Amino acid sequence: MQDVNVIADRSSYAEIDCPAVVIDKEGNILLWYLPNAFSEAYQAEIWNSLGNLSIPLARSVKSNRAGGWWHDSNHFRPAADLKGAIDLSLAWFQQGRGPSNPSHHPEVLLLLKEKSGANETHQWLDSMAGLHAILSGALQIMHPKMYLHGREALMQLRSMAVARQDEDMQAVLPIWNSVYSSMSLMVNWKSPPHKDTNGRKVWLDTLLTVGRYTPLDFVVPELGMQFRYNSGTVIAMSGASLVHQVDSADGNRACLAYYMQENVHQYVDIPLCCGPHILDIATELCAGPA
Template sequence: MDLQMSLTATVASMLKTAFGANPNFSSGTVLTRDHLTKPRLQALSLLANAQATLQQPDLLDDAITSLEVRLAAAVISHAILNPYVVDWDVDQFVDPLPTAKDMFIYFEHPNIGSLDAPATVLNRHGRLLVWYLPGIIHGARIQLLSELHLSIKDSLRSKSKHKPKDLSKVNKCYGHQHQPVDSPIYGHGRISMSPATFMQAHHVGYSLSSVKLSLRSLRRLVDNLHQSASLKRKATRKWLQQIAHVEKFWSDITMVTLPDLARAGSEVVSAKTGSVLNEDPLDWPSVYTNINVIVNQETPLHEDAGSAPTLLDLLVSLGSHDANFLVPDLGAKILYLPGTMIFLAGKILSHSVPKWGRGERIAIVHYMKDRVHDRLQVTRPTWAVQRDIMSSVLSHN
């Protein structure tokens, strides 16, 4: 059995154990935390057992173990059974409101508060806006992955190579350096990689008030795709090869949590063949077409301009820090310790990582570009819905 099938089967088994049976969900029902109190407590016990089993793991450098699969399944199961529901329709939330300086004049402002246990965030119709998966990566794996970043330390870029006209915006756009340790070992900066992207200047913009595309933008819809320059470097390609088995497992997790997004990403990776001008062939290991490595930097408050509402980001936290991940649109302060994975609708939810108190922060940020999907004629994914995810997993044999 491959990892994705094994993960799905284990999540299904844990959910059936948590419910005590194979539950039936009526169409349109959004299950709240109050509905799921008893199965959530059972899932918490299963998570504790999975964590205890991995107290002294024998992890492999080049493969994911069955115990890691079990840990991931336990975290995902708990998150499914710990939903926070915001009382607005996400489609209406993303509709342009040219006169609205504050979206929450029109929508109730959620106040989720502090999160430190696996959870999901849904809109009123059960659409998944956030998967919060703390502790899904074991400490020993965190250490192995963090150490691999030393090989690309010299490739990190600490400032944008494109000098903005307004110098005051450099740090706002690129992130402030933050290293609250005496002798940081992982460096500072970021590196971006993609097997198929537009040149950095490519941008299709429009005014929400006029909804008018410029002629220049229309012409650039047919620009050629390029492989990112970072993938020409031996160190970057070697690093990608070394973490490929982990990236593929993270894609398996995406298949369980956001199946249609994973479908769209896989189609893009396949469709890019022959469409990338300067391609130096490599085995791209992720369903996400863009990976950024960010080391010892704050992340300014922002939304993901080049994405689409249903193209959720995947953020992986490594290193040794104690940072928080802030989502003010949800009123959420999320503990973002190493070993955490977050899937986030970053196109519509502003988010940031401010200064932290100790240690070094490494983030592996995965995302997709809506215009790349459009260029390769791959349809946008639909929203993942709570009851569909639960029904699909529970129907697994």
């Protein structure tokens, strides 16, 4: 993530609280806003599941910016019993490595590796299989090309994991029920104005917020919009191209963020698709089921 400074008078922003799609004048889809996408019972199930990750979440919180601004303790609600920010990915290039070097290969992130005692994270992935299938299905509607290429990338990763005898990746793939190859879990965390750095600028990241907390807005200064960010809301947008922020809230809140990485698609030789366009959606709807 890239921390940025934004100075804006939010009193002039449009306030959005009903389902919406933001499109530019050329028909490019910039953002999907889906409030109340999940029932209260399902939201509670998702929130309760995060208790299984309490240890890695707590360990992620650092003082004095030791782990970068994303893990800075100042960004977490002090009184919260559960807080932290962790990444989970089945394919991640270590710093300084990439697909341009044939000897470099992506790896499963540490929290998912067997040697790190990954039982809790594996159990969490397995318990959230239904959620990840729903969010993947939503992406199939919101950005059909990205969904297809993401699915192809996972299929290629499966074949390569077998060929390279990557036991960690082979163990995670059967319970990785998301078309996205990476996700971040942020619990009781406020988000200063920033852009994300891991995704491709024209791709859609998917964000889900759950919990019990005071009224909150998801703010996108460049669009002059703030979206009511009630529990159960899904937002899909390019976090790498649009500055966004979420203030702190009283109560308990978690954000689950899903994204794909450009270098992983390059590694498995999958095309880097363009951004979503309103005509893509119209074509899919007109075509109907295959």
